[in-house]
Structures are given as structure tokens and as C-alpha cells.
Amino acid sequence: MRITLSSGTLAEIQTVASPSMGLVIAPDIYGLRPLYDDMVATFAKEWNMNVIAVEPFPGVALGDDLQERYAAVPTLDDERHLNDLLLAADQLGTDTVGLMGFCMGGMYCFKSARSSRFARIASFYGMISLPEPWKSPTQAEPLRFLIEGCAECVLAIIGGVDPFTPPSDVDQLRSTGAIVQVYPEADHAFAHDPSRPVHRPDDAADAFARAKDWLLTAVR
Numbered sequence: 753m754r755i756t757l758s759s760g761t762l763a764e765i766q767t768v769a770s771p772s773m774g775l776v777i778a779p780d781i782y783g784l785r786p787l788y789d790d791m792v793a794t795f796a797k798e799w800n801m802n803v804i805a806v807e808p809f810p811g812v813a814l815g816d817d818l819q820e821r822y823a824a825v826p827t828l829d830d831e832r833h834l835n836d837l838l839l840a841a842d843q844l845g846t847d848t849v850g851l852m853g854f855c856m857g858g859m860y861c862f863k864s865a866r867s868s869r870f871a872r873i874a875s876f877y878g879m880i881s882l883p884e885p886w887k888s889p890t891q892a893e894p895l896r897f898l899i900e901g902c903a904e905c906v907l908a909i910i911g912g913v914d915p916f917t918p919p920s921d922v923d924q925l926r927s928t929g930a931i932v933q934v935y936p937e938a939d940h941a942f943a944h945d946p947s948r949p950v951h952r953p954d955d956a957a958d959a960f961a962r963a964k965d966w967l968l969t970a971v972r
Contacts, residue, residue, distance in 0.1 A: 759832070761839075763836075764784055764805045765804040766796035766802070767802040767803075770800070771845075772799075772800050773871075773968070774846035774848065775852060776851045777851075778853030779805055779854065779856075781821045781825070784805060787944075787945060791805065803844075804840045806840045809821075809824060825885075825886045826887065827888070828890065834863060849869060859878040860878070862898050862906065862908075864897070865903055865906055865930075868902065872907070874966055874967060877914055880924065881924075898928040903930045907966040910932060910933065910935070911940055912937060931966070933962055
């Protein structure tokens with residue numbers, strides 16, 4: 753079900769009768785779409801969680817062109833988007849809330865480590881360092897928030913051949929105290945979208961199982 757947060761940002765939410773916890777999802781650069789509607793419904797049912805996914809580009813008319821969206825990332829404001837993730841958490845009605853994100857959303861997972869609102873965070877191939885074209889006055893470095901926040905709350909799922917997460921960045925990520933799981937032959941976005949040519953079903957299944965287990969450690 754689509755709802756509108758108090759900030760005016762759209763979100764997709766699904767609740768269950770007796771949730772084990774709540775889960776906020778930070779989508780990739782393409783934002784809310786049927787893939788995330790299905791993901792919210794699936795995780796709510798199969799993981800027994802209240803789940804919500806948040807649009808990262810509220811009020812901006814963007815098409816499917818990747819370059820157009822890539823160019824729009826520097827206009828995003830960390831404070832606004834991170835606040836939207838917190839507002840989404842408040843919609844779930846659970847004491848314990850986790851966060852999971854993909855690609856750009858995985859980067860925002862790292863940045864969200866500054867907040868104690870998220871008991872556990874699972875970042876799928878989030879950018880550890882800001883890509884040069886994304887740098888702007890409203891975009892801070894993810895590592896800064898990890899160092900200043902709760903890096904120990906973070907599980908980072910990384911592809912071993914992902915150009916967005918080079919080994920030097922992964923080493924820095926490990927040094928923060930985050931848990932890092934590398935899939936050596938996996939490229940960027942290998943897990944969450946089966947339609948992509950880089951999708952790796954076995955690695956994806958393992959990564960999601962690890963993410964689920966990590967999130968649920970917050971309530972065990």
C-alpha cells in the first residue's frame with residue numbers, strides 16, 4: 753500500500769499481525785517501483801516483519817535513464833533522505849526496527865549508522881566512498897557516519913568485482929567495525945533484481961539469508 757510520509761515522500765508499506773520487528777528498505781537509484789512493492793510484500797510475509805520502502809527522489813520527475821538519475825544524486829540532501837528513513841521507521845509500529853538498502857540505498861544504510869533508531873543494518877553493495885560525480889555540499893562521506901555512529905550494527909554485503917566497492921574501500925569499511933561479507937565473483941547489484949544480467953541466484957539467496965539472520969539478532 754502506498755502512503756505519504758509527513759515530509760511528503762511516498763513509501764510502500766506492508767504490515768503483518770504479529771511482527772517480529774520492523775524493516776525499512778532504502779531502494780536503489782531507480783527508486784520505488786514494482787520490484788520494491790513485491791519485495792515489501794515478500795519480506796513482510798516470509799520474514800514476519802512490518803516492512804516499508806522509501807522513495808529516494810521525492811517530488812522529482814525522473815525517467816528510466818540511468819545517466820539522468822546518476823546526475824540527480826548530487827542534488828539529494830542527506831538530512832532530508834535520512835530523516836525520511838526515520839519517518840518511515842515510525843510508521844511500522846514496532847519497538848525494534850532494522851534497515852536494509854541496495855546500491856545507492858546501501859550507501860544510505862552506511863550513513864544511517866549515525867542513528868540509534870536502527871538496531872541492525874544490512875547494506876547490499878552500498879558505496880563506501882562517494883563516487884566523484886556524486887560529491888556535493890549536501891552529500892557527506894559514508895565512512896564518516898560509520899566512524900561516528902554504530903558501525904558494529906552494520907552487515908555489509910559486497911561483490912568482489914564491484915567497481916563501486918574497490919578493495920581499498922572494503923579495507924576501510926572493515927576497520928570501522930562493520931561486518932563485511934564478500935562474494936568473490938559477484939558484481940554490483942548481484943542480489944536484489946533477478947532481471948539484471950549480473951544476478952547470481954545462489955549468492956543472492958545466501959546474502960538474503962545472512963541479512964535476515966543479522967536483522968533478527970536485534971530481537972533474539
